[in-house]
Amino acid sequence: MATELATTALVGLRMTTDEQRSSLLEPVVGAFARLRTDLHPLVRYGDLEVQFVEPPATGRALPGEVAHAARAIVRSAVLAFVDRGETRRVRIQWDCDGLNLLIGIRDDGRGDLTAHDDSLRPIAERVAALDGILTVSSTPGWGSSLDIRLPLDPPAEPEPLAEVVPLSPRERDVLRYVVAGERNQAIARDLGISENTVKFHVSNLLRKSGARSRAELAALAR
Missing domain, CATH: 1.10.10.10 (Winged helix-like DNA-binding domain superfamily/Winged helix DNA-binding domain)
Known part of the structure; x- marks a missing residue:
């Protein structure tokens, strides 16, 4: 009974959080700072070196849904890089062109990652859900790069x-x-x-x- 009550409460909390998140705005610098905090345990207790390239402080504020998805995408990408082995360094960069959040993630691994890799499927689904674009490029022996573009404005509703x-x-x-x-x-x-x-x-x-x-x-x- 205790487990069931706790699970129900957590599900309700998650639903409420998601509803609030979709209506809030996060400064791009603040959203990036939260990402650094999320990745801190991985950096502190692992052998991974992560280089963070800060977004411009004047960048447009991110809708809560985009900020949350962007952090989840980066976390998933870093774990995908690490799980493949031989990755010792990851570079994470955020930028904003006024219409899109631009995310760049690069590692120094084997350089054999492709857009069809199973480890990238959750990332591709998140990007697609936000009408974004995911590009994967790899150079054998030099590492792989993920370039992601997430629109900050929802797509226009089609006319009836x-x-x-x-x-x-x-x-x-x-x-x-x-x-x-x-x-x-x-x-x-x-x-x-x-x-x-x-x-x-x-x-x-x-x-x-x-x-x-x-x-x-x-x-x-x-």
Whole structure:
């Protein structure tokens, strides 16, 4: 019972923290300082030498979600380098171009790391979740580099299909039913039109939207 209560409390705390994190801003220098603190045990009690290249103090503040993800990405990358063996030195650099957080991580290992390496999969997934870009380059015998670009602004929400594609009032009515998963017969009954007329409107909706199926049309409309 104690374990269950503690686990439930920790999950609730994590959810609350994540909600707060997404709405907070962290100065880029402060976020980088937290990263140094996170990596301190690895540096202090291991044989790894880590060089930190400070971001400019005038850099734009980071959204909490980006700052948290950036630290997690760097931690995962450093551990991936260390786990491969032969890595004794890692260089970590953050910069900000006003629109993106730029992260550079380089080691002095074997230089055989590729973008398809399993150890980088969690990093690639985090970067992709933020619409970022991950580039991996390696030189045998000289080490590997990870260059990451994380946008600081969320991607723009797509405009609703009905707002970007010219639709007639009846096509808008039919589209609402298609999105709800209704079949032609039910749409015809509810709108008081023939089933052939419904098919005609659905055909027009597919053509105007460029969708290849009703499911794709519904997804675009949502």
